[in-house]
Amino acid sequence: MTKVAVNYPGKGTFERGIHPPEMKQWAEDKSISVLPTPKELYIPLLQHVGAPAKLLVAPKEQVVYGQVIAEAGGFISAPIHSPVAGVVGRGANITLANGRHVPMVPVVTASDSVGAADGIYEDMLGGEWPLSLLDDFSPEEIVDKIKQAGIVGQGGAAFPTFVKVLKNKDKPVDALVINGCECEPYLTADHRVMLEAPQAVIAGTLLAAKASGAKAIYIAVESNKMDAVEALRPYAQGTAVTLAVVETRYPMGGEKQTVRAVTGRTIPTGGLPLDVGVVVMNVSTTWAVARAVLRGKPLTHRVITVTGRGIAEPKNVLAPVGVPLQELIDFCGGLKADTARIIAGGPMMGFTVGNLKTPVTKGTSGITVMTLDDVHEEETTHCVRCGRCVDVCPLNLIPTKMALAAKNKDWELAKKYHIGACMECGCCAYSCPANIPLVQLIRMGKVQMLKK
């Protein structure tokens, strides 16, 4: 166990959890490279938690880079901007990596800009992000710019960011925790953003803090990314930002775990960090916030890790939202012959994808390509009640009992074991010697209980 010096209220760690092999070696040293602009993008109109966005453009309409093509469809919603100049195609439905069927609008890139993505890196990640400018913006202006830029959380859950930082009269916020843990194995996108745009991260953090009124500001980074901490340190110096090095342990990036490790507070089951006076934001989201406020740029691109044993050249790619997975895989040298599984996200909480036309969304943090060696399926045996799942569950649940209750459709029993509190982090399935698909059973149980 790594001993970590702690200069924040929490202990730098949380109870239970696991430490799977990190598998970050393939992409962690690869600088962010820019994906040449693809010929066609499939832009889903629901890329976040909340109501779908409402389409504003008609087929055959010309759009320019950054133009709003769909507006927020409710309070918890976010507008969508075109990442390229081009022509809108006919809308259709598409299945996202997480299994949801959502409306989608294709955008065909104008022929003169296909393949040319020059200057995008400088535009998005490079240059100066002067902290002196922060005084120019009032909290209301910051919230408004975040809202207009269509920013949603980039950690995966994709909650509209402006809602998080909006001041809430009933629940005052005193702490902002920026989640730079990136505890999923394989993924390195957040790590690269911290290394390559540290000033943008600090600027975005301070802007978010100003908007939300948080006085205590922490950036939590796992101890296996000390280079990111060092990259951030010069820009954090002299500001209110505390760099909080936390223990490398899965699921440190889960917000309940991060908040507990950094502030020592416990988010109530079914509640939000707001209930304990905390706002949590992914580190890549801070970069989007800085870009929106300081440079007036909407969220059209994000950094995606394409990695795993099955990909020829693992990379961290700056790519437009809506790009099909196939384009990203081709850009990274294609799949190897023994590829067995393609996962949107990391191996612990990601979704296996069958169709490579599936587009990336604002919440896609990576593509993990696994080979036959990685996924060798072992036979499922009966539960031997060893309790390993109980020993690792970070939420103090009894996964085996919840899963068996769900399997037997005994909803009363499942409730007795608090199935609704499960965050589906997968620690239990990872530890199960009998190879029982605990998370799938629990997830299925939760869905069926809601339907009833």
Add this chain to the structure above:
Amino acid sequence: MSTQGMMRDVLVGLVPLILTGLVVFRGAALAQMVICVAACVAAELVFTAMRKGPVSIKDGSAAVTGMILALSLPATAPWFVGVLGSVVAIGLSKVIFGGLGQNLFNPAMVGRAFVMIAFPAMIGASAYVVQDASVHALTMATPLTSLKMSGVVTPLGQLLTGATNGSIGETGALACLLGGIYLCWRRAAAWQIPVAVIASAAVISLLSSGFSISAVLHELSAGALLFGAFFIATDPVTSPVTPRGRWIFGIGVGCFIMMLRKLSGYPEGVMFAVLLMNAVVPLINRWTIPEPLGGPVPVRN
């Protein structure tokens, strides 16, 4: 980690006990182990075939049951004791409940309880004393019987190294500790259970002996207490899954062992203590559902 790997860990953890048993009881111990393991594996094959269930030999659980059963028997018990014990252990205690993971009671202990009641003379206290044995250890009563019947205290050194009489696996206290610690370190056994068993037995022994440390050490290292605490009570299938439940279970086993040792006609109580507590495990699991981090799930209307 797989189920098979877990069973392998248990077998590795048993190695010190097996070696001690072989040194003390030689060929008789070897024969007993071969008989029980072979009979358990064969019984598993036959009974799963009768149930038309999947063949479950590969997971190694039948071999583990056989080995633990053998180690819990006297080396000199006749061959049919081992065979019958195995058949009962696998057939009556495991496969009819649905196989691995479904049984309520520790299979090896059910098998042993059956032969103990069926053949009291061949496995009871008198079975351990074989007057014309060539091995010195076999001419003595077990330490617990000596204590109970004639107040003879076996020196601690003998108890630790295994130079005493007893069931094959229980004579060497050091071997039990060594293998048991390995088991806990590999997480093939929940550490709370042996700690709770040993601690509760030690406390009761301390109180009942008028605070005699040597009596406590004798109590702990004689008989099957350590063997039972580390290798029998920790059977994952028949012990609770929650940490709090494991404490309750372990303390229950420790208390029952001491009660049986002090108050019953038997010199030893591990087997019945474990079986008694096995019966309460479903209840313990239900009593000890922990509160999730952040409190219970709020009820929505």
